[in-house]
Amino acid sequence: MPSPNASPTLYLLHALGASSGSFQRIGDALTGHVDVQGIDLPGFGSAAAVSDTSLEATVEHVVRVLSARARGRWMLGGHSMGGKIAALVAARVLDGTAPLTGLAGMVLLAPSPPRPEPMDEERRAAMLSWVDDGAISEQDAETFIAQNTARPLDPGAHSVALTDLRRTSPTAWRAWLETGSRVDARADVGRLDLPVLVLAGEDDTDLGAAAQPGLLADVYPRARFHPLADTGHMIPFERAPEAAAAIAAFVADEVLAGPVVPDAWARLIAGDRVDARTRGILNRRAMPDDRGYAPRALDLAQLTLLREIADLVVPQDGPAIDIAARVDAQLARGEGDGWRPEGLPPDPEAYRRGLNTLAAVWPTDPIERETVLRAAIDGDGPAEGELDADLLAAWLEDARVDLVRQWLAHPASMARTGFDGFATGGREPLRGYVHLELGRREDWEPADVGGTIATGDAA
Template sequence: MIDQPVLFCLHYLGGSARTWRPLAERLGPHARCVGIDLPGFGDEAHKPGGDVAAMADHVAARITAEAPPGPWLIAGNSMGAKVALVLARRHEDGDPALAGLAGLVLLAGSPPAPEPMAEERRQAMIAWIDADPETRQREAEGFVSGNVGAPLDPEDHACAVEDVLRANPDAWKAWLAGGANEDWRERIGVLSIPALVVSGAEDGDLGPESQAALTLPHLARQRHEVAPGAGHLLPLERPEMLAALILAMLTAPPRAAQAPTLPPAFAALMSSDRVNTRLRSTLRERMREPDGPFCLGTDERATLAACLDRVLPQTGPGRIDLARRIDARLAGGTGDGWRFVALPPDPKAYARALRSLDGAAREAHGRPFTALGGAEQDALLDRATSGDLPEVAGGLDPDLMTCWFEELRGEAVRTFLAHPAGLAAIGFTGIGAGGDEADALPGYRLTYLNEREAWEAPVLEAAGDAR
């Protein structure tokens, strides 16, 4: 457990350092909250604001000045979460000023991708910040009330409205017209730092579905929680819940996805003298997770993973990361020597096909493929099979999507069965058909229907005899 860490807290658009007071009170002695006013807001309202990188510079300087004695975390709400993600990337790239960063808390976070906000609403928010005092007061009241699932405590509401009114209009507009639209997906990549992600069930733009689609793919070690009945201003709406989740994270940080393990019976067979040494070495090598290079973007990999979850569902812990393995195969230029001649080379075919799938999801449902339910995803994949997905700019033609999806299904099965855990799942005992002694191959002796050799019975019983 991290002992009494410092939690640097970055507020939402129009908020301030005092946004975090309710959370600080509930964390008490377990963690020290240090609220930081971003440029143009709170006590920094005399500054005109800036892009996301400039805000990250500002926060890094404050952290350096604070000089926390031990590990520390960054919490970011909405706008502040995007800045937190940029700082986490700098930390993982070796910035010595951020060496102590031990975790992220992302609340209704603005994702690395441009925010999914309707342009009409964006322009309306830009317009009223420069209006007359009466209009600004009315709009500020509406902004706070419209971003919560239920009315705030009157004191918290008044404080939030006051923060919006004292924001620097230039900083307000800089975020809406610039920072919120910045695309950091490729630069952020996938972070390994532990992250707690919390979304409000009633948050319109950046709720659970948006977080799952736009933020979680960038986090290798994350826990995602949904706050029922809450909106966008989570530090003010759910301080008790957040305090409990943060304390739990300090005790047990989220782990990376569990790698698949072999059932004891299959592991014993693989280690036995019935398995050829070269084959055993190959199988063990196949259990290693590929560490690159890769060629798909983060969003493309997430779409591929969601698609593979429908094509070849895996249950329980320790699933084989099929998307990662296929991505590494694409980057390495290897394959089985087969593809439809009408398709472009595999890396381009996959990138364009995944773009088509995601574009079709947005056209049909207004959400990315990764944010859809299983039935909605299946319906789109059925359309890919029949060749009637809509054409998407930069994607594959509908008839080529049919070819690609046929190839994907075959590749999913090949990749699954190339892993020893996949062989164990179907009860494959063929690896034990011959050891190193060429003159005494153990082989199979019982070849009648439904007969089992004594040595293969434990493997078949563990898998439910899939033959």
Template sequence: MSTSPSSRPTAFALHALGSSARAFDGVAEALADSLDVQAIDLPGFGDAAAMTGTSIPETIRHVERAIRRSGATRWILVGHSMGGKIASMVAARALAGESELFGLAGVALLAASPPVPEPMEEDRRRQMLSWAQGDAISAEDARTFVDANVGTGLAPDADARAIDDVRRTSTAAWRAWFETGSREDRSTDVGVLDLPALILAGGEDGDLGEDAQRRLNETVYPRADVEVLPGVGHLLPLERPLAVADAIRRFWTTSAGVGPAVPPDVAAVIASPRTSARTRGLLAQRAVADDPRATPQALTDVQLATLRVLADRVVPQDEPAIDIALRVDTQLAGGGGDGWRNADLPTDREAYAIALDALAPLRTRSPRELDTVIAQLSEGTYDEHDHFTAAQFAAWFEDARVDLVRQWLAHPATMARIGFDGFANGGDDVFTGFALLGADEREDWEMLPVIPR
């Protein structure tokens, strides 16, 4: 497996209980044009059945090692059933900067087990535990398990694969999930994850169908799209691999993959010990694509639209662009800023509202007219509103320009573009710092691009 950084978007797929990486073969084939699907055998299952460390923390470490070894620097997690709980925990750690991983763009959950205890009838739990008292699950019990988890049935090859995977599952791992893993409440560890998410449910699924997904997983992912596959039971990637692949492809192209990409070499530095966990977490969150359906929190819809028009002229961007106006709105809603306020202006939130209301007609102006108004705002000659003087407009526009540029510069893709790597000074165990400080001198680890003069 490669360890060199790679820019190809990757989906790391985590399988269900009694399954294996092979469950995603059909999904991977159908997604080959869009994403590199790398399915991972979890400890105790598939080709990793001999592994003895099957607790949730050990499984998380196993997945994180596989992602690091892959060299992927822009990726999503796909978690099916049991794998969904693991995916949510890996995602939380990546967004917090705790795992020396960088590049998480979204999460797709397939009939996923939630971070809280999985809903399950105790009679069924006892029955399935009874199947794993020996060295292997019998063919008869494997047949019962698969039949109970499908809707309209499986194709012969998928059915044979499902039965075989149940039978080669470690009975110790099987018992560990039912006795411990599925019962654990990891909601505090996961929290609420503000990133693109897709939640798929089978229309014929029982405990983990649409209702459970909306109650237990959608609340974790406020940006989630929930889709139901009619006639499908619990084994989504085996029952409907093409439908699952289509949903994941749409999710990538319309949501998770729409933001600017951080170059692989830069992403590798962010993921390395040279970058502190706290800084890595902040950069991971900033790299997440903006929500195209987001509604403003501090501004009105018209005010945000006006700010976007100004942003396009003040900080012109190549596609795909960062929605820096939306990020300024989030900053205003949270009371953030640069730590000072002009004495001639009201609070930032009030000043933005007054100025943007006055400038609302700009949304229909030509670029030349926009540039004329922008020049007047900068020069302190814009005086077309009762609530602000020309000097107040100039003071506000200076603050607004600073806010817009700060949000643009804060994105790790922008840092890469301008060749900034000052974030990579360590800080967890030891302050690493820099050895070479001369102009145009670069250390061996510095792989960031420099803008030509």
């Protein structure tokens, strides 16, 4: 299994007229924290000669590159035009249609939104005129750089930006301005519930810090918006050190939370034995938990107590899954196992009453907590409270099942317990098992199938 502290990889998609080389400075500043790899999009950089530069072809190109490269825990990001493409790719990862797993967050730099990009039509027409006679001229490239920066770039950054603009395919330049930027992809992207950092310059006109929350808040509910002062649109060239610092903090706070799915199991999930719907479910379950999660069915005190109960029921070594928060989200969605012990109210209310009853006698000492929980499980709970001792014991049976189910549902837990029963779909209607014998592994199963489950006495 990869080390939970291993540097994740950030795959970045560049802006219009740029290339993967535009991220070199950010990558250098993140050495030892994040491995930054840029991807040249069709019509730009090393892929300038690619003929199909449509939005769909570009998305498929990125999926192919990621399928060949992405391993372990990784992130996806994009600058300007690349932000819209990144959103479309991430949507395919989270719904399982892309043969990928391991996505743990996004980093967006002044991104074009899934909706049509806000752009002054006169400026669009002027930029289109730059390729009427072929490649962008040096004079027009200089104009573009000046329009998109808050102050002149240093010579090295300026040289890279100028070279990238001049070698851009006129077809790709025109395709984005005429079609790609105007496409409304909100229905395809939907709502992406994953950690997201959005960097934007305060001096950027259309896609700056003031505009981004309104453009993206409904797409990325977990977005963290980070403004950059005295910065225009060309963030990788204007503010590489500041961008790198913000990315490093974001990764430490949001992306490294939770366990990593072992490589062999990740390959199985991404492979052709797993159908798209199942892969999407597993990819969403593997997403790092929201460190700032706000309870929806419980109040904060109740969620805190449920987390302490979870630590006793399902003790976890290494980066932990916030299974209590996942149970709260389950309650808020009205989901459950369809079973309610006689005498208990519906699940959300039963949780609130059960937690309030335990809160009255809950000690601060961890060892004493285990004693109190064991007594309540055995029917020797508090004599007074919102649930009597018998109903409290009945509720705790349900609660323990919910907590264990949320832990087992995570792909890393499936790997740990050796469960690969999800790998029976894919391109064929059913791809089951040939050998149903104790201790015998199918050829397609991970070599380390099976393992040890961490459980507590209170479970």
